[in-house]
Amino acid sequence: MGKKGRAIIVGGSVAGLSCAHALIQAGCDVVVLEKVRRPSGSATGAGLGLDPQSCRFLSHWLGDPNLLVRSTLPLNIDQNQATDSHNRITMPIARDEKFNFRAVYWNDLHGLLYNALPSETVLWGHQFLAFQPAHDKNSVKIQARIVESGNTVEIVGDLLVAADGSMSIIRHLLLPDCKLRYSGYCAWRGVLDFSEAEFSQTMKGIQKAYPDLGNCLYFDITLGSHCVLYELQNKRLNWLWYINQPEPELKGGSLTMSISSEMLKNMHAEAEKVWVPELAEVMKVTADPFINVIYDCDPLPKLQWDNVVLVGDAAHPTSPHGLRSTNMSIVDAGTLGQCIGKYGISNLSTALKEYEKYRLPVVSQQVLHSRKLGRLKQGLDYKGHGRNLHWKDASREDCLGLLQRNMPFFAGAPSPADSEALPLMMT
Structure with a gap:
């Protein structure tokens, strides 16, 4: 040996x-x-x-696949939908019902x-x-x-x-x-714990507007921005909202920015202008959202x-x-x-x-x-193609290209x- x-x-x-x-x-x-x-x-x-x-x-390392199953929720659907910010409505543009991922909380x-x-x-x-x-x-x-x-x-x-x-x-x-290469945008992120508000108006609204929560990865796309929403185990909603902006100055070697009450107030006000009311409300009632600066290499x-x-x-x-x-x-x-x-x-x-x-x-x-x-x-702009994918002019090929299975x-x-x-x- x-x-x-x-x-x-x-x-x-x-x-x-x-x-x-x-x-x-x-x-x-x-x-x-x-x-x-x-x-x-x-x-x-x-x-x-x-x-x-x-x-x-993971199941092999943990020794018991049920441990992972009990800590995750299925994401069998990958749905991209366009948001008309003026009329505050969404329209599905690409859907994959054989996605087969699992949603898990980092912790x-x-x-x-x-x-x-x-x-x-x-x-x-x-x-x-x-x-x-x-x-x-x-x-x-x-x-x-x-x-x-x-x-x-x-x-x-x-x-x-x-x-x-x-x-x-x-x-x-x-x-x-x-x-590292700055992407051109940052992400507001949050996890809403609704374990004590399962039957609140906020949850009734979001579940009606996003009926496949608990089984679906939602991408909402509007002009110059997009948002992600999906459910996690133990009655939590995970969301991200990407916002184009100049590269911020980071401190302390972290890609997470500290936020002020004024920044939070402005984010809530802007969300009400951009997203459907149910999604904007989820962002508003989420405790302690934070900002990640998005880089790659x-x-x-x-x-x-x-x-x-x-x-x-x-x-x-x-x-x-x-x-x-x-x-x-x-x-x-x-x-x-x-x-x-x-x-x-x-x-x-x-x-x-x-x-x-x-x-x-x-x-x-x-x-x-x-x-x-x-x-x-x-x-x-991506290799000379700067046109935003929007429901008014995106081709079917453009829309299907957004699905995760093209990775x-x-x-x-x-x-x-x-x-x-x-x-x-x-x-």
């Missing part, structure tokens, strides 16, 4: 915890470094859509993954500082700061997995010229260097329109685990190169398609478990 090996994962979000599961099952000792002090959940947690391939990986998914790991796996309150490969490139040394004490510790492993998000420090160290030239590998948003910052970020992260993790399991840590270079050959072509195409969707729905590899990305996939991906 070959060397077991030790993997150090930087980042304790969904990508990092998914990698922990995949690498433990591949036979590695695993430690996850996360700068947050405790697993308290994300203060800005929101909804996610999980595709069938991600659900298969719920993170909790499932964390609780299924050995208790000693995650080192909370450990902020990554730097790494140094050994001269023979057979190991890597990590420096981290213990947030509570300020002390610095060193950890040595065979593999460093960068799961530290869109603003990845490790990616910047490896590719200092790689920059041109596809990277590579994903692995010796014994360092990028996964999740560190490997492919993407806009959210194709529901790809979390799904790519989970499939990254599953594919990495399969490659390590196939070759062992003693053949790490071969394993990481195979991971890159599987994942780089897939994620590159998915990032660019998601970018295209966002710019089309926001009425922004490259929508039916599932190749993996090492698919014996004939790799030659196809390498062409």
Whole structure:
């Protein structure tokens, strides 16, 4: 039996915890470094859509598929509809009734993954500082700061997995010229908890206006803007509203903006002008909405260097329109685990190169398609085509092009478990 090996994962979000599961099952000792002090959940947690391939990986790691089913709701319908802001009505323009995703709250998914790991796996309150490969490139040394004490510790492993998000420090160290690209718009986001207002006028109204809630991913599109709405488990509604604007100034290394009472008041007033009354009311009664600034990144030239590998948003910052970020992260993790399991840590270079050959072509195409969707729905120029898709002049082909199933590899990305996939991906 070959060397077991030790993997150090930087980042304790969904990508990092998914990698922990995949690498433990591949036979590695695993430690996850996360700068947050405790697993308290994300203060800005929101909804996610999980595709069938991600659900298969998750169910395998969790050991009980019912855990995932109980924490999610079906999204069997993908519906795009145009909003006439003047008359405050919507008109369906494209519908897919075989969508087959699952809706999950970020905090719920993170909790499932964390609780299924050995208790000693995650080192909370450990902020990554730097790494140094050994001269023979057979190991890597990590420096981290213990947030509570300020002390610095060193950890040595065979593999460093960068799961530290869109603003990845490790990616910047490896590719200092790689920059995030502002999309041209930001997103207001919120989750309405209606568990104590299930029979309120707000809920009666939204359920009448959006009758497939609980089974449908709704996209409302109007001139120069679009909105997303779907239901989550435990009586919650997840919504996003994308607004074109100049790039804001960010502080503190976060893609989430703080908001003022005046900004919130203006958002509510604008929503009443743009969206149907039922959707505007949901936005108005949602507690603590927040703003995400939307960035992506041109596809990277590579994903692995010796014994360092990028996964999740560190490997492919993407806009959210194709529901790809979390799904790519989970499939990254599953594919990495399969490659390590196939070759062992003693053949790490071969394993990481195979991971890159599987994942780089897939994620590159998915990032660019998601970018295209966002710019089309926001009425922004995309390769010379700046016409906004609106119900008054959009062709049937234009409308059908908005459906999620047009995403490259929508039916599932190749993996090492698919014996004939790799030659196809390498062409």
